[in-house]
Amino acid sequence: MQKAKVFILMVLWALTIQAYGKQELLPIDSLYLEKTVSFYQFAEKHKAAIWPGMELAPACLYRSNGPVFLYNHPNPPEGFVKITENLYSGWHRDLQLFGNTITEINGTLTAIADYGSGQISHPHEVLAVLFHELHHAYQMNNIEGLRSDNPVKLMTYPEIPENDALKLFEQNLLYEMIFTENAEDLQDMVNRLYSSRLKRKEMIGDYLMNEKAVENFEGPAVYSEYAFFQLYSGDSPSMKRNYFERQFGSLLTTPYYGREKLRARNLVSGLALCLVLDNFHEGWKKEYYPSGMDLYDFFLSKFEPVKVELPEMSMLKAKSRFHTAKATENRMALLDDFMNQTGKKVILEFSSIPQFRGFDPMNAQAISDSLILHKTMLRLANGDNTLFFDKHPVLAGIKEQVWFVEQLMLFIPEDALKINDEKVIIDHPGVSIRWKGSVVERKSGLVRIQCD
Numbered sequence: 001m002q003k004a005k006v007f008i009l010m011v012l013w014a015l016t017i018q019a020y021g022k023q024e025l026l027p028i029d030s031l032y033l034e035k036t037v038s039f040y041q042f043a044e045k046h047k048a049a050i051w052p053g054m055e056l057a058p059a060c061l062y063r064s065n066g067p068v069f070l071y072n073h074p075n076p077p078e079g080f081v082k083i084t085e086n087l088y089s090g091w092h093r094d095l096q097l098f099g100n101t102i103t104e105i106n107g108t109l110t111a112i113a114d115y116g117s118g119q120i121s122h123p124h125e126v127l128a129v130l131f132h133e134l135h136h137a138y139q140m141n142n143i144e145g146l147r148s149d150n151p152v153k154l155m156t157y158p159e160i161p162e163n164d165a166l167k168l169f170e171q172n173l174l175y176e177m178i179f180t181e182n183a184e185d186l187q188d189m190v191n192r193l194y195s196s197r198l199k200r201k202e203m204i205g206d207y208l209m210n211e212k213a214v215e216n217f218e219g220p221a222v223y224s225e226y227a228f229f230q231l232y233s234g235d236s237p238s239m240k241r242n243y244f245e246r247q248f249g250s251l252l253t254t255p256y257y258g259r260e261k262l263r264a265r266n267l268v269s270g271l272a273l274c275l276v277l278d279n280f281h282e283g284w285k286k287e288y289y290p291s292g293m294d295l296y297d298f299f300l301s302k303f304e305p306v307k308v309e310l311p312e313m314s315m316l317k318a319k320s321r322f323h324t325a326k327a328t329e330n331r332m333a334l335l336d337d338f339m340n341q342t343g344k345k346v347i348l349e350f351s352s353i354p355q356f357r358g359f360d361p362m363n364a365q366a367i368s369d370s371l372i373l374h375k376t377m378l379r380l381a382n383g384d385n386t387l388f389f390d391k392h393p394v395l396a397g398i399k400e401q402v403w404f405v406e407q408l409m410l411f412i413p414e415d416a417l418k419i420n421d422e423k424v425i426i427d428h429p430g431v432s433i434r435w436k437g438s439v440v441e442r443k444s445g446l447v448r449i450q451c452d
Contacts, residue, residue: 025067031123032061032115036069037087039127042232043134050131050227051220052286057109057137059130062097063116064390075106096388096432098377099360100129102136111137124233125243132225139217143289149213149263151361152402153206155372159258159327161320163203165313166196168255168320171265174272175252178279186280187303194305197296211266216295219270220288222248226271257323263362273299335367338395343411346426347448348435354380354387354451356403364402372396380405385435385452392430417447424449 040059047054058073070076070088080090097103100113111133115126139146173189173196180186201208226248230240251261251268273295277284281302288298357379365373374394380387389410397407416428419439426433441448 026063026116028116029063029067032063032126033067033069033083033089035123035127036061036071037084039130040071040086043131043228046228046231050224050231051135051138053142054135054138054224055142056134057102057111057141058105059134060097060105060110060112061115061126061130062092062095062112064092064097064114066092066116068092068095068097070105070110073105073110074108077106096379096390098358098379098390100133102133102140109137109140124229124235125247127232128225128229131228132221135221135224136217139221145292146217146289147213147294148217149210149266151263151359151364153210154259154263154361155364155366155402157207157259157262158204159324160203161317161324163200164257164320164324165316166200166310167265168316169310169313170196171252171269174269174276175249178272178275180276181279183280186276187305190300190303191305191308192310194300195307195310198307199310211269212294212296214263214266215270215273217270218267219274219295220285222267222271223274226275255319257320258327259366260327270295277302331365331367334365334373335371335395338373338393341411344414344417345446346410346412346417347446348408348410348424348433348437348451349440349448350406350451352382352452353399353404353406354382354385356405357381359402367395370398372398372402382435382452386432387435388432390430390432392428424451 036059039061040056043056043059047056056072058071060068060070060073062068068080068090070080070090072086073088076082076088077090077094079094080088083089095105097112097114102109102111104110111130113126113130113133115123120126120129170193173193177186177189177193180189197208226244229243233240233243235243248268248271251265252272256262256265277299284298284302288295291298293301358377359374359379360377363374363376365375367373372395374389374396376389376391378387378389378394378396387408392410395409396402396405397409398404399406410431412426412428412431416426416431418425418427422436422438424433424435424437435451437449437451439447440450
C-alpha cells in the first residue's frame, strides 16, 4: 500500500513538473518528495513525547538550484503547485532559500532544511535537522521573551588562552556529565562547571552571556533534533551512539580554540545541559520555558552548586597560548587565499548603507575590525535593489558593525557582469545581483562600481 502511495505521488509530481517547465532533477529529489509527507506525519504523532506542548509550523525541504517541497503551509507562494493534500512543489530559484533555519515564506514562519548541501547525507539526519528548525519556529511563535544570541559576538569573541583552557575543561565536564549516573559524582562536576564559569565571566564579561544565550535558544532545539533521530531512525543502539558522537559529542571532546566552531560548541553545551536534566529531573521540559530563565540558570537551580577550587590546567593553558597565536596567522592566510582568486575583481561601493537581510554567522570570518569574509551566504537589499550570495565568498568592508556594509569585493568571470540602463546585473553560480549603479573605474582585472 505504501509503495502504491509513493508511486501515485511521483506521478502527480511528474505531471506538475511538465506543467511548470523543464528543470534539472536528480534521483535524490524523488526521495525527499516522499520523505516530506512521512516526516511531517511522524512529527505530528511524536512531537509531544519529544517536547510537551510543541506545535508544528509549516515545513520545507529543498535543494539549491532544484525543487522545493512545502508542507502544511497556509499560503504557498505564487507559482507553487499542489501535488497532494498539504504538499506543494516549487523551485529554489524563486525563493533563494539558504541553509537550515526558519524563514518567512509568504508571511508565515517556516522551518527549512537543505537536503542537497552534502554536509548531512543520511535522510534520517536531514529530517532530524528539520525537526530542530520546527522547534525554533515553535519557540518564535509561542515563547515570549526567549533570549537568543547576538551572532556578531562570534566574530569579536576574545581569544584569551586562559579562557580557552577553562572552556575546554568545561566541555570535557559536560561530556562526562551526560553519561554520569551517580548523583554525588554529578554534583561534584556541576560544582566545577559553575566555578569555571565564574572565572571566565571575570575574563570575557558579556561574551559569557552570549554563550548562555546560544545554549538557551539552541539547546532545546538540538535536544529535539537528537530525540527525533532516536525515535525515527530505527538504527541499532550502537549506530545511534555513533550518530551522537559524530554530530554532537565530538564538538565537546575535540580541542578547538578561540572562535573556531564557537557557536557549534555552545550549541552542544546546551544539548548537554538538556540531557543531564533528562537523566536527573523528570518533567523539567514542562517547567523550563514557563520559568523565563536562561537554560544554564535553570540548570543551576536544579543542582544548587557551590564554588570549589579548580585544577591548575597548565597543559591546557600552554596549548591555548600556541593556538591563539596561530588563529591570527590563519585569518591572514584566509585573506591571502581570497585575494589570490582567479577572475575579475569587482568592488561594489554603496552610496548609502543597504538593508542587511541575512548572513551565515557560523561561516563569517572577521579578518579585522572592518573586514568580514562571508564564506557561504550574504543577502542585502535597498528597495528594488537585491543582492544574494549562496556559497560564493565575498569580502565585506563594514562600518563598526557587521550590519553596516559600505563595500563588497568579489571575484567572477569577465562575462558574468552586465550593466543595463544604469543597473548592475551579475548572474553567476552562487551570485545574484540586481542593483542600480554605474562603473566608476575599469582596468585590467578590476571593475569598481558605485551603487545607489
